[in-house]
Amino acid sequence: MTHREEELARVLAGPEFAPVRPAGQSVYDYSLLTLRRARLLNGAGLTANSDWLGRGDSRAFPGFLRTMGWIGAYDLSLLNVLVSHQIAGDALLSHGGPGQLRSYGPEIDRMAKVYCFAASELHAGSDLKRVRTTAVLDPSDRTLILNTPSPADAKVWIGNSLHTGDVAMVLGRLVVGGRDEGHHWFRVPLREGGRVLPGVRIGRAEPKGGVTANQTGLLTFTDCRLPLSALMDRWAAVGPDGAYRSPLPRHRRFEECLATFTHERLFPSAGAAHAQLLACAVTTRFAVVKQAFGAPLIGHPHYRIRLSTAVCRALAARHALAALTSVAVARAAQGPPARDQVVHALISCAKSGCTGDARHTLAETRELCGGLGYHDDNQIAPLLHDYEIAVTFGGDNTVLGYQASRYALRHREEFDAVLDDAVAAAGGVGNVRLMRRICDVLLDRVEQSGPGEASTRWTRAVCQTLALGHWAAHPEGALGSRLMGQYAAACLLEHSLTGLRAGILDTDAVLRLEETRQAAAAAPLDGLELLGALAVPDELITAPIARRDFAERHVTAALEDLMAVAAPLAAPEGGTSS
Template sequence: MDLTIRRMHAIFNAGVINNDMWLGQPDESHFRALCEQIGVIGAYDYALYSSLVDHMIAANALLTQGSPEQVARYRDEVIQMRAVYAFGCTEIASGTDVRNLKTTVTYDPARHCLVLDSPCAGACKYWIGNSLYAAQVAMVLARLQVNGEDQGHHWFRVVIRDTENGPLRSGVKVMACDPKGGIHANQVGGLRFCQMQLNTDALLQRHARFTRNGQFVSDLPKNERFINALETFLQERLLLMAASRLGAGLSAHLAYQFARHRLTQAGPLLGNPLFRQRLYNVQLKALALKYLEQAILERFEAQWPQTERRKDLHILAALSKCIGTWMGLEVIAQCRELCGSQGFHHYNQIVTLRMDFEISPTFAGDNSVMAYQVIKDALSRPRFDRVAPCNPGQAIERSIVRQCRDAGDFSHPQAVGLTYARALDLIIQALEGQPLEPGLLRDLIAVFVAYLHRWGLAHDDEPCASIARIACLGDWLKPPDELVDAPIAKADYIQQFTRALYEDQ
């Protein structure tokens, strides 16, 4: 855990990534570089990735919800990570159902201060990264109570320690959320606030503030405050896609290298046609994630300045997050199997990636809930009532929308199916006009048969899993050399693992 925090400081001190690179910030032209760098970090060490993201989404809440004066005061602190931040959103009882969170901040007119409280066990902020030891500041999402009236969701900057790794301030308690199933080096904690007194300027004041005489004022109607408070999740979900895409690519690369080095009676394992079919399938999925991410990033970069398009971007972020983490985890799991018992060895990276990535479908919003948001949007704004679909993904989306209209509701399989169909549509659009290997688009579409066959997507011909095609995709998916330290990536992996048995005693 301490090493993770030291690495975070090194990364921020070197300017490798920071919140200035987010869309809407001064260095937004480097947003793709941010996604690439954070994806590489995620494939290398998912606990480090998640700890960095915890700081950055907390920082983004400050930068997007703070007044100009607050942003000026704390900007260097978050951009250069002079203080470690935690993101105090999730509660143990409600999880990603943030609308129903129970943490309260009550205005005390007699003392002209705010009182932060966890009124019940279910209100404890839980799974809060960086909070156990290091974080000095927690960005806390809570309901603001003024004169007995609920003023809705607001963000609060709460100092929980005066120094990194120092004692907690009065009014806050912390416990470890360990043991976890993965990301062991992310110091995840549970926080309880016990009538903790805050100054009124703890309230982020981009849209709300208290006057000197204690009057609460806001330029946002109450019904808009919840949606506004969740803006920070939009770009975070793209970072999950980046880590999943790089993690899937690394796993596919390791499985490919293993197949080249693993000898069978008939020669290298890569020569086995049945093995190649399985390997080619995971390579195609990893490649699909690459094109899906590219399509979504292009739309985010083009549309971010247009605030009226934020709903569209919200749906794209939800789609990116759930398809990216679902497919990424599938690829990692399948590569683990492709490498047999070597895939289960910690030093060979894949099983450790799988263990750490297991949390990704429930980070930043449960994947199923993300899919429900995608289908609800499709039902409220059908895209193909007046325009004919022009590819298989669009045709399936129209079919599912019509089914749901006839039934007056949607099912879980329909929500998941429509989300995969829209992802397929984005991938096909991303490949339009690009020079491709013959049959590659057909094979990429075939990957989606497993998710969309019940809505008519079929593929009669077996994808061409030739050694040449697999080698070509192996080159396209090859990760940075710095990511690869698994023994199975090298031809002498057997000697590496057995060396101790042959050393002179």
């Protein structure tokens, strides 16, 4: 672990962070506790916006991203509170002029005010080109009047906004002199002294299916007056004559507004990767101790097949992120990462791969722990519940596939070079070369037929190729090499129809791949060696089933809970129990 990760583990082991959600605590109190935790982590120097790629020392960025990933494994609600604030802060830091940065940069970095990111609308969804919130310039006093034209245009799923948000960064259309100048970012105060400001209405976007402590609201604006300084003015301004000026053409203004989303999509990927590692570590510990049919679970071949398959996905997600951050850091030296469409496409592919696999890994590990895996205290069920939504937020994976494949086609030579480097790093491992060819076939299909199913398959193939290239270059021992071979075979089997149709594979090759996968997956597993490969900090593993005395812990806790409930029930009316 890096020094930053060690410091995070120390903080998470403190009294303010255990348990994740105290028993009997309301959602409201849990959300306030989560915000306090976010500020503690920020105050400890672990999560500030200044650590984003392109702002601080780029060499430290991979460690920062891993830190955010472990926070997501601890509690996705906590990660989302931090990310909601950070991406809103980035909208200001990326689009604000020098005066705005001086005025508001420090409060963002310190979390002195809680920021909210208000881009998505009910009807527009992921199609941000269709947002209809307007900010109209009133020439009489040079103020902006912010309005939500209809209920369908309400800003929705706005993290941090429901109870505590101080400021929203709102994506809307600027109208000057009756002319729609397109997309811009606006800094909109929501509360002052805890009171919602005039012109702002905040409703509930809850209850959600998970991530309950990230309080989400629905925002509407009715004649909400803002000073002209609310308009982010790095590349947009309204002169003393009331005329709008920008060095960017209209289509570039929209592209510029979307630049802040590049980082946003890294965080659900990192959280999903580290949540998989945590779930696999809990399951491995349980499998070593739990007896079934006269032997520990890990001693049964079919159980090992299922466990090793889950571990492969978890380790592959970690390798994919390591490969991606390496590329992003290298390219950051050439230009701002938020404007790099190749990096944006790669990040979108990683999000699709990591969050898509997390649903399968978390479901499998939950089942591998039997009924105990469904117990909230044992960590896996809450992770499964929360991370299901990760495929949707931060950009729906299917829509991201459409966008990423278009970017890759637009910059095909550069994008191909990244994948070629991944193959070269693998040292000529045959299955990595085959996956690289699968990527080309799928992208060619997108070019011929347009975005669609092939885009989705292509994003996964790209993520898998990045993971395999990095993994083959960093196998980390015999176990790592074996699991990498198992994962490579599984990836090619997933894309076997594509390979067969393109002549990359034949039926004999497909059968050999399945034999390779089965043999590697069923091989004996050493629990300690597997835990070493997963490398999950002990402080993050709180599940009772991850302890050798899990049975004693489970029974004791069950009886204590029963007595706590039974005591008030047994008390006479108007009195107390003896």
